[in-house]
Amino acid sequence: xxxxxxxxxxxxxxxxxxxxxxxxxxxxxxxxxxxxxxxxxxxxxxxxxxxxxxxxxxxxxxxxxxxxxxxxxxxxxxxxxxxxxxxxxxxxxxxxxxxxxxxxxxxxxxxxxxxxxxxxxxxxxxxxxxxxxxxxxxxxxxxxxxxxxxxxxxxxxxxxxxxxx
Numbered sequence: 001x002x003x004x005x006x007x008x009x010x011x012x013x014x015x016x017x018x019x020x021x022x023x024x025x026x027x028x029x030x031x032x033x034x035x036x037x038x039x040x041x042x043x044x045x046x047x048x049x050x051x052x053x054x055x056x057x058x059x060x061x062x063x064x065x066x067x068x069x070x071x072x073x074x075x076x077x078x079x080x081x082x083x084x085x086x087x088x089x090x091x092x093x094x095x096x097x098x099x100x101x102x103x104x105x106x107x108x109x110x111x112x113x114x115x116x117x118x119x120x121x122x123x124x125x126x127x128x129x130x131x132x133x134x135x136x137x138x139x140x141x142x143x144x145x146x147x148x149x150x151x152x153x154x155x156x157x158x159x160x161x162x163x164x165x
Contacts, residue, residue, distance in 0.1 A: 005046050072113065078162060108158060135157065
């Protein structure tokens with residue numbers, strides 16, 4: 001089963017506050033191709049529509065923020081969510097706070113090439129992803145497809161706690 005994603009990203013044919021509904025991996029592939037080919041003034045945000053909502057406004061209880069650079073073939077992912085957003089099979093599940101957390105994806109098996117440009121958690125204030133949070137694009141895509149399949153923080157990458165979101 002795939003989760004239906006809502007994805008906020010800049011595109012010339014829609015208002016910046018309009019989410020695109022993505023129902024299949026091929027639709028997600030189209031969004032990621034567009035994001036890679038077109039400057040994003042803010043990092044795109046993905047949420048799984050079927051996950052719980054919180055607060056009086058019914059906002060998603062989680063989100064993924066992404067950034068990528070096509071020329072360098074790298075991407076980065078930040079995940080935020082409650083404890084049940086972390087798969088029980090994740091190495092840090094037992095130590096995750098009951099309130100959940102914020103994490104950046106990383107891969108200890110890969111080091112970004114020298115000269116890789118910074119990727120941003122927040123472009124308005126120029127908050128960069130840590131250098132060890134930069135992933136090769138294939139792994140970046142794999143993590144986003146896994147999120148679509150499970151509605152949980154992906155397990156195909158490792159995660160570090162982040163104090164920035």
